[in-house]
Amino acid sequence: MRLFHTSDWHLGQTLHGQERDHEHACFLQWLLRQLKEQRPDVLLIAGDVFDTVNPPVKAQERLYNFIVDAHEQQPQLTIVMIAGNHDSGSRIELPATLMRRLRTHALGRVSWLDDGVLDSERLLLPLPDANGAIAGWCLALPFLRPAEVTGQHLGDDYLQGIGRVHDMLIAAAQARRQPGQALIAISHAHMAGGSVSLDSERNLIVGSAEALPASLFGSDIGYVALGHLHKPQRVNGEERIRYSGSPLPLSFAEIDYPHQILDVRLDGETLASVETLRVPRAVELLRVGPLPLAEVLARLAELPELDLLAELLQQPWLEVRVRLDEPQPDLRQQIELALQNKAVRLVRIAAEYAGKADASDAESQLLELGQLSPFDLFGRAWQDAYGSEIDAQVLSDFALLLQDVQMEDPTA
Incomplete structure (x- = not known):
């Protein structure tokens, strides 16, 4: 059996307010070509689809048009x-009935039966091979929110709730599969030891239970397709537990990531190989600095000139980082003047001051604010109000509240 492992498409993402639909369209066109040429049995999309x-609406159209096109060119392809x-989760599942007609399974949440037993039937999916025989079973584990795995009859410990879901689903899969059929898990989670991109990955911390142990996936699982971390990586060095990474850089911190999808092959129950397919970058991300202003302006002067016949949508995104000794009221004007007739699209200017640590520098405090996470800000506010560090229970309560807010307002 052959799988394509992808994750973290982030359709609809903007880069400092700039739409990136062209880049997503290029990725999806490339992926369609790979599916046509390579003919895998299964395509896995491990969360953060949007x-x-x-x-x-355009992002949703991109997804559903892709699914239709993939099915039309390869009717035997299974998509999970x-x-x-x-x-x-509810939006992902909304068109699930229609998508099943296109051999696409959309899972957004876990649910429980009345007796506190996991409804594993809906999370356990058969994976046919090219001949139509069931070559394996997919254990679908969408991002597990605290409300889904804790509460009445389930207990209040988040990590224990996650462990309970994994144990029940793996037990159901082992009972269902026949000899020679592989078990494939697809999960969206932060595994312990993973390398994080702080600029673009929303923190999954809930109290002290941020990272999950790889031991959740026992040796019976032939391959674990993970999503959430944008940098491709193995978990604890294990070939069978992998993050594919995002298909395009979602922030300037990810410029040097090797964006890719993974081509996974299994021989019966056993992982045979994992190969990378590099995703071509439709639009480059450029970063100049951090450097003193004079050096920044010199670097900008070296950028290529604008070609009026070139495609505007293919021009690189540019971030400029400047080190200053004192405020420069005309900083933006100087940079924009230096970029006149240059073949780039400026999306961000960041200034760093030599006296940034000075609490009396109001502007420096404002500049720092945008670089702090909600947990950093809460910690500082708590320290100012009570003169002590936050204890674990307060931090856990804040994390749960933050998740509720983010579900209601995705910009939070």
Whole structure:
């Protein structure tokens, strides 16, 4: 059996307010070509399909047109798609009945039967091979929110709730599969030891239970297709537990990531190989600095000149980072003047001051604010109000509240 492992498409994402639909369209066209040429049996999309819980209409059209096109060119292809922490589980599942006619399974949440037993039937999916025989079973584990795995009859411990879901689903899969059939897990989670992109990955911390142990996936699982971390990586060095990474850089911090999808092959129950397919970058991301202003302006002067016949949508995005000794009221004007007739699209200017740590520098405090996470801000406010560090219970309560807010307002 052959699988394509992808994740973190983040359809509808904007880069500092700039739409990136062209880049997503190029990726999906490339992926369609790979599916046509390579003919895998299964395409896995491991969460964060959209960038927000209320994605733009154009982003939704991109997804559903892709699914239709993939099915038309390869009717035997099975697609499994789960919700990530950026997604709305109910939105992902809304067209599930229609998508099943296109051999696409959309799972956004877990649910429980009246006796406190996991409804594993809906999370356990058969994976046919090219001949139509069931070659394996997919264990679909969308991002597990605290409300789904804790509460009445389930207990209040988040990690224990996650462990309970994994144990029940794996037990159901082991009971269902026949000899020679592989078990494939698809999950959206932060596994312990994973390398995080702080600029674009929303924190999954809930109290002290941020990262999940790889031991959740026992050796019976032939391959674990993970989503959430944008940098491709193995978990604890294990070949069978992998993050495919995002198909395009979602922030300037990800410029050097090797964006890719994974081509996974299994021989019966056993993982045979994992190969990378690099995703061509439709639009480059450029960063100049951090450097003193004079050096920044010199670097900008070296950028290529604008070609009026070139496609505007293919011009690189540019971030400029400047080190200053004192405020420069005309900083933006100087940079924009230097960029006249240059073949780039400026999306961000960041200034760093030599005296940034000085609490009396009001502007420096404002500049720092945008670089702090909600947890950093809450910690500082708590320290100012009470003169002590936050204890674990307060931090856990804040994390749950923040998740509720982010579900209602994806910009939070």
